[in-house]
Amino acid sequence: MSQQKQSRLKVYNTLTRHLDDFEPIHPGRVNMFVCGPTVYDVSHIGHGKSYVAYDIIARYLRKKGYSVFFVLNITDIDDKIINRAKESKEDPLKLSERYAQAFYKDMKDLHVNSINLYAKASEYIPEIINQIKGLVDKGIGYKIQGGVYYDISKFPEYGKLSRQNLEQLTVHRVDPDPEKRNPGDFVLWKHQKPGEIAWDSPWGKGRPGWHIEDTAITLTHFGPTYDLHGGGTELIFPHHEAEIAQAEGLTGKKPLAKYWVHTGLLSIKGQEMHKSLGNFVPIQEAIQKVGVEALRVLYASTHYRSPLDYTEDTLVQAASLARRFRRAYDQVQIAVGLKSEGKDQPSTLKRQVDEARTEFFTAMDDDFNTPRALAAYIRIVGIAEEQGRLLSAESAVMLLETMKELSSILGLLETDSVPRREFLELVNMLTSLRNELRAKREYALSDRIREQMQKAGVIVEDEAK
């Protein structure tokens, strides 16, 4: 642990446009919120990129010793959901519940296991209404025919996250409505249209705007300020800007979130992914095709802030790297099981592995630089491959522990195909059987056993006959 404590974590903060030292508001504790999906359809590999990135960030923060409370919201009531439900003549909340369940399965299958709480907007209606009431009482929120709106002229810092001035901000005309005080004012509460799902409120029946969900959820669980807010870069404006205006305008406490962290988008052969373009790849389809390990290697091979272009080539490369990791790991596990005396020099090996391990942590401390961390991990895999059967049990244990430690941060090697104890015993038995055969010069039979072992992924190197 001492090694990790020495270097300091730096995080690129969209709010400051700077690589900031990471110091949570309360020492040792990190409250983290990430914008989740609007559940009206299945999630695609672009969503996967973002959620795996935050999963690695949360895993790494925990590895650094922080107690992390990670909340991800689920937008389960929204125009897109209502429109989709109309098409399929379904209840909108039933439709969104179905896709929420599919999303939880996607996250489970992607090994995104660091989220503490999925918060559904529809379960926070009283908190949302309370927040809007507070804004109306302060004269920041106002009611017109269409609903309750936020008066952006009442919050002088509006635009500080996306670095836009009021003039630039008013160019974005959201919800054109002549009754609005400013063209850039955004909706807090939408009045019910005929036949639409609605909740009672002091302003009549209606439903929440999109931005207010997040601040109602974070105020409930974290209070007025918290440590880290994540989401895709496309959410900086207006969504995250609006969140800041709502929360800071209401509570007067700032910053709403100390670190604003944004992920780059995924494209397919340079194009945006869209159902209409026929290039939409659902997470489940990708997992079935290449497996979760390959997908996570693919995601980790690009820095979270960078865009990732998804092509057959990059996928094939990631899949072959994932297989290589698995083979090396299994081989080291077998070496541990064989309890071989080996011919390596444990102290030299340990130094090499420690260097690579330190590089891994240095890379992660540098704004979660997973491509560099992955390169350090590949160095360790290379050491394991090079040693092969020469590996002593002592070195094998050291390698295995390091590989387990680092892969648990990237979320790799978490599938079930780890060799079972019975398999290791079988390998042990076959190895001693071969030694006996070779002592009796029964090479044909011992070679046949070796071939079969190699087919099962166990590499056997013999000394000269």
Ligand SMILES: [Zn+2]
């Ligand atoms: Zn959000």
